[in-house]
Amino acid sequence: QPLLEHIAHAEGSGRCAVLADGVIADVFEAMPQRPQILRFQESHGRLQWRKRQVLARQVRSLGFSHALILPHSLKSSLIPWLAGIPYRIGYIGEHRYGLVNRRPLGRAGKAREQNMVSYYLALTSAITPSRHAASPQAPRLSVDASQIATQQARFGLHDYWVFAPGAEFGPAKQWPLEHWQALLGLIPSAQKLAILGGPRDQAFGEALAQSAKPGQTVANLCGQTTMAQAIALIAGAQLLVSNDSGLMHVAAALAKPQIAVFGSTDPMHSGPINPQAVVRWLKLDCSPCFKRHCPLTHHHCLRNISPEVLARDLSSISTTNTMLAP
Structure with missing residues (x-):
């Protein structure tokens, strides 16, 4: 959520969507400012290649220029790559060279030396290097x-x-x-x-x-x-x-x-x-x-x-x- 808020503030009217597993998608649904949500039901231990290709075509049709890939897994970087998103930003993780083609600047990769919110916010340095992420607000959910x-x-x-x-x-x-x-x-x-x-x-x-x-x-x-x-x-x-x-x-x-x-x-x-x-x-x-x-x-x-x-x-x-x- 702090990452989405930072992007909205930095990029103004730019369109933003979230690709998330069904369980995590429910969390995004409870955010006060809910983003567009694309659901993907992950099956652990399976590649689900055909399913990823279908969703990648949907993502491609939306015309996104950047993808921020938060998990470190190889599988999580496949859909942005298959969708042809030009700038695929993330940490290298599971040997994702090529699938991830932009990395955050500086020492941002030292995951365990910082709070996870700051760790993910550092990804935005690959989009706007001169703009420093503001101090993150605490994540908040809202339920009627x-x-x-x-x-x-x-x-x-x-x-x-x-x-x-x-x-x-x-x-x-x-x-x-x-x-x-x-x-x-x-x-x-x-x-x-x-x-x-x-x-x-x-x-x-x-x-x-x-x-x-x-x-x-x-x-x-x-x-x-x-x-x-x-x-x-x-x-x-x-x-x-x-x-x-x-x-x-x-x-x-x-x-x-x-x-x-x-x-x-x-x-x-x-x-x-x-x-x-x-x-x-x-x-x-x-x-x-x-x-x-x-x-x-x-x-x-x-x-x-x-x-x-x-x-x-x-x-x-x-x-x-x-x-x-x-």
């Missing part, structure tokens, strides 16, 4: 009250917290199940809870829900919502607890009170841009390693973040919100 009410009614939720225990990148980013279960046992029995995540998180979510205390209302919605529905449910929640994940960034963009648990990644690079965020990261000597699986096998960066610490954070957040409530 009617959408929130519709999804709350659909799933029978009100006055609830959200736990998002999944992590797409791998277990090195995921707080252990037994810690989530212990945290659930430490919060008041009367507190309603929704567990959000994708289909791959369903078993984890169910194991967490099954550990609820008698009388505690916990709804495992992993794999049962679209991204648009998940955004609306987070918008209507009192707070969110998560790992370093996409839903963490959704909560930040909605300016919700949140707790984010970091292990193998660095919150300076991918942390929530949200003044209401509490980030728990131990910054061990072995962290951040940016690995999918713990190279040392002990997972101390996550295991040593105790449920009791997060329970105190939750108590502090809920007390503050109660004091601020009208």
Whole structure:
């Protein structure tokens, strides 16, 4: 979103569109100034060559002069190349020489030394080298009250917290199940809870829900919502607890009170841009390693973040919100 806002400010009336996977496209739909969105349903592990050719013809017909390619993957650079867009700007990534023909200036490629927003904003230096990107604004999403009410009614939720225990990148980013279960046992029995995540998180979510205390209302919605529905449910929640994940960034963009648990990644690079965020990261000597699986096998960066610490954070957040409530 800050990248789109910068382009709109720098290029004036120039036309801009976003090519995004269906899940990510739902996030763009929730932006206050929504761009034109071209949807592409990505299948991981498959090239989908024919499908990319069809979409590339559609993109070619729109006559774009520049493409900013944010992911580092080879596949993500194919459609702009097939569409014949003259200036294809991105980081080299997976040996994309030729597919990407413009790179940002200076030391912009040092991804892990800066926040992701600044990292992506640096791509614009390949369009207007003399124009420096302004200090980025925090990403923001907007959800209508009617959408929130519709999804709350659909799933029978009100006055609830959200736990998002999944992590797409791998277990090195995921707080252990037994810690989530212990945290659930430490919060008041009367507190309603929704567990959000994708289909791959369903078993984890169910194991967490099954550990609820008698009388505690916990709804495992992993794999049962679209991204648009998940955004609306987070918008209507009192707070969110998560790992370093996409839903963490959704909560930040909605300016919700949140707790984010970091292990193998660095919150300076991918942390929530949200003044209401509490980030728990131990910054061990072995962290951040940016690995999918713990190279040392002990997972101390996550295991040593105790449920009791997060329970105190939750108590502090809920007390503050109660004091601020009208």
